């Protein structure tokens with residue numbers, strides 16, 4: 187709702203009231219329309235202030251209402267009525283004014299913001315565009331280039347930047363509504379024509395307007411990789427720069443109509459709520475987010491300052507924690523100090539703040555962590571070494587200190603068994619670069635306490651991570667599903683595909699890089715080492731049927747054979763592609779590899795066949811999704827939202843496709859099941875293609891929408 191009152195004698199005050207972010211749902215819009223009418227008709231009122239309750243102006247249109255049929259007064263005429271009003275309208279912006287919230291403020295004649303407020307038009311992050319006049323008013327107010335930047339990126343600006351851009355008229359450190367009322371009293375009776383932004387023309391741009399838009403559109407299309415909203419945003423701003431306001435608004439409405447019902451918008455809105463849902467974690471043992479109070483964490487430590495350790499230390503310091511960094515190798519310690527300082531300075535420069543160098547302390551002695559509240563171990567991925575570290579930490583640290591490991595696949599519970607308090611051990615699996623990647627897999631073992639899990643989840647949130655709670659199993663969620671995807675990519679090469687074909691199909695789907703290019707970037711030797719440890723990669727070259735069987739299932743030694751030839755990817759100048767020289771970055775198809783594949787197939791009696799991109803997608807993605815269903819069945823992940831956040835924020839799954847499980851729901855579970863059955867019949871020696879029973883049961887129960895899977899899975903589990 188929206189509440190109306192008259193204050194200071196002659197100021198009408200309209201207060202948006204809709205917890206938690208005063209979103210412009212139907213009831214709020216009706217309240218605004220009614221309040222506006224009252225204010226404009228009240229002869230005692232000479233100016234009006236619009237504000238929000240609870241120190242928040244407005245989080246925009248109510249995303250929860252998007253699926254519903256239109257009800258309540260429409261947003262655009264409401265904002266037009268505010269702008270056309272014959273009394274000064276002043277927006278008092280506290281907390282944030284985002285999307286429709288900023289558009290509401292742009293309809294006002296003046297905007298006063300608190301210094302801590304954030305403003306923006308983030309609709310593009312929801313697969314939409316500013317559709318309540320924002321794409322037409324903002325360019326007229328701040329110019330085309332600045333408006334394009336805010337609308338294409340969806341980034342939030344601080345009040346200081348908003349003042350500098352000309353979005354707001356005043357910034358205050360004091361009570362914003364009081365400042366707005368004082369301002370409203372000062373402008374009462376002033377002419378308003380010059381304050382109605384829709385009547386403005388866009389300020390002229392330096393240089394050719396068409397050239398500017400072509401250049402921006404070229405960059406946007408390249409960066410969007412198939413996302414449609416950023417392209418529509420450019421088209422909408424172009425309308426503002428080239429058409430009269432009314433025609434521009436028509437164009438904005440047309441473009442929004444194409445986006446609103448698109449699968450991409452639904453995927454991005456699903457992802458918006460999924461990110462919030464994963465913070466409400468639960469475990470099969472009944473532990474829950476709202477029943478487990480996190481322990482206070484004031485001081486933290488990182489053990490091992492390799493690439494991951496450095497990134498984790500930087501992310502912790504940037505989040506404001508004093509960090510004790512321990513590296514026993516003196517040379518590595520010196521290098522790490524330099525690297526961490528540089529990363530902190532670069533990050534601070536980008537954010538226009540001071541570098542938190544004072545948060546960092548370094549030592550080569552593990553005793554230095556005796557007084558910290560939480561330790562993150564990030565040493566080399568070797569179980570023996572990690573066990574030794576956990577024994578040492580258990581002896582040195584405070585009895586109630588949390589001991590966390592950044593392992594990406596090793597058994598967290600085995601490490602817990604090295605300590606006095608296994609209930610205080612959890613996994614905190616970061617993704618490289620750890621100070622950039624948003625994902626954090628928080629891994630709980632059978633003995634991890636709910637409080638330990640709650641503490642790690644809260645620390646992740648404070649570090650600005652999308653933290654997802656997952657059960658302890660080989661590869662946890664992300665890497666466990668990736669194994670099925672990687673295997674299919676290898677098998678497709680055996681059956682006739684080339685790395686280029688597989689990668690272009692995946693890049694066409696929206697991945698920034700296909701599997702084989704990613705493998706060359708991260709180094710083929712990384713996977714080889716894991717396969718050797720798992721007893722899969724055997725020395726020498728073997729022929730005959732056993733060469734392609736491991737542990738009773740089909741196996742492709744192709745990656746091992748390349749590593750045996752020293753082809754580790756970019757770092758050696760060749761891998762699945764040619765890079766010209768060690769460290770080269772540009773992947774070019776490699777004739778040697780094509781003939782190597784032909785020889786390999788001939789050697790193993792494999793007859794190559796034509797493989798189309800659709801089969802590449804179905805084999806790689808459905809095998810990954812199928813493993814996702816097994817993970818849900820095992821209770822390792824609580825719901826599809828958890829898996830989808832992991833893949834969108836940690837594995838480069840195209841955000842506008844929502845995530846693997848959302849994608850499966852979009853394709854249709856019966857189709858996914860039918861295709862998996864088809865491929866499993868063709869490849870009975872590949873268990874990963876055998877449809878998971880949970881998938882079968884969801885199809886049998888009518889393929890409920892993905893938002894309903896969690897409860898459907900609970901019900902199915904209870905029937906077992």
Ligand SMILES: C[C@H](O)[C@H](C)C(=O)SCCNC(=O)CCNC(=O)[C@H](O)C(C)(C)COP(=O)([O-])OP(=O)([O-])OC[C@H]1O[C@@H](n2cnc3c(N)ncnc32)[C@H](O)[C@@H]1OP(=O)([O-])[O-]
Nearest residue numbers: 206209245246247248249250284285286308316317318462
């Ligand atoms: C016409 C017009 O052009 C178009 C078409 C539009 O306007 S499209 C809409 C454009 N607006 C946006 O893109 C802003 C989206 N929101 C945010 O970016 C953030 O929420 C926040 C505002 C910066 C606060 O962050 P937070 O970290 O303090 O809390 P939270 O956990 O995120 O959010 C707290 C709770 O509020 C819910 N929520 C937040 N914004 C919402 C919104 N716009 N609609 C409905 N619910 C919303 C959220 O789901 C969560 O609920 P629950 O999980 O507790 O049940």
